[in-house]
Amino acid sequence: MSTSLERALDILQSLSVRPDGPRQLSEMLDVHRSTVVRLLHSMESRGFVRRLPDGRWGIGFDLVEIGQRALDGIDLRDAARPHIQSLADELGHTVHVAELVGSDIVYVDKIEGLGSVKMRSRVGAKANAHAAGVAKAALAYAPAAVQDTAIVACDFERFTASTITDADGLRADFARIRARGWAIDDAEGEDYINCIAFPLFGLRDEVRGAVSVTAVRSIAPVSVLERHASRIRRAADAISAELGRPTPAAAAGAVTDAQLREPLIDS
CATH class of the missing domain: 1.10.10.10 (Winged helix-like DNA-binding domain superfamily/Winged helix DNA-binding domain)
Structure with missing residues (x-):
């Protein structure tokens, strides 16, 4: 040079x-x-x-x-792929990445876990705003206008006994997500699976989407998935850094490594 x-x-x-x-x-x-x-x-x-x-x-x-x-040319799927591959290899569960597009949350990548079963999610499909972990994680950190649009468009279809079925319930869940730092889908979209999801952020600290780890409830219920929260958060931080975020995504949530047990292999 x-x-x-x-x-x-x-x-x-x-x-x-x-x-x-x-x-x-x-x-x-x-x-x-x-x-x-x-x-x-x-x-x-x-x-x-x-x-x-x-x-x-x-x-x-x-x-x-x-x-x-x-x-702007950084593709969320490309930025996330190596990190979610490592996450899937390490944990053995299905990993999803979804992108916030307007007020919709669209699945852009999915790595199947070991012995995974058929799930409703597929790349290119929209995630249900009121029932999918990635959707709730992204919308919880979205601007109020985006949240409002998503809620107005949501049909609040009841998929299981745990599904959130009204706007007030969803807004209350957004508040819990922001306080906790991650979203939970506890058999809300499909009664035999659950997940936890973390938001992904870009250069201006704007939410870009979310990453989630999904498992069959009989193998790894939410309480077990939450033992991996620290590890999943680190993956979300790394993806956000690829998207240009200058500060760790941990600042968005209350979880710290000291509050969580080290990741365990469940499957």
């Missing part, structure tokens, strides 16, 4: 933290001020940096746009 390119990249990295002046940048790089000014003007011509009213320099809008386009 050329020295000029390295210096330009060092300048961009520094300005991404805070605006600065040529003198401070030259001291940081240990080069003459004229060298820094020349690099700044070259990058300014491409929109990578911009001069601020107070004489300092900051990141340019064209560079911000490039970064945003790059983030």
Whole structure:
């Protein structure tokens, strides 16, 4: 890598933290001020940096746009796949990833667990807002307008005796999810399976979807799945980091490693 390119990249990295002046940048790089000014003007011509009213320099809008386009190009399924594969291999249960699209939650990936049975979920299908763990995990952290739209569109069909069947019940569950840090589907969509699900976040800490671990209740009831909450949360954190989130997803929930037992293999 050329020295000029390295210096330009060092300048961009520094300005991404805070605006600065040529003198401070030259001291940081240990080069003459004229060298820094020349690099700044070259990058300014491409929109990578911009001069601020107070004489300092900051990141340019064209560079911000490039970064945003790059983030927009990150596919949730591709970002999540290696992490959910590891999760499925380790726990032996079915793992789902769903994406928040408008006010819908759509399954974008699914890895079947060992000896798994037929489930209603399939890639490309919408998850039931009131009964699926991934849907509840994503919507619990969605803006109020998105929640409202999802609730209005929900038919609240009763699938099992545990299904939430009204808007008040679903909103109350959203509050429990935010307090707990993860969602639970305890035989709410299908009476022989249950799951726990964690939200996934993007660059601006906006919810992008959710990841869940699903098991047959007779093999691993919710109480057993919750022993893996710390491990699933770490996978959700890693996926969120792939999506650009600068802070751990753990900040969204109350769960900590100290509050949970270490993951156990159940199946």
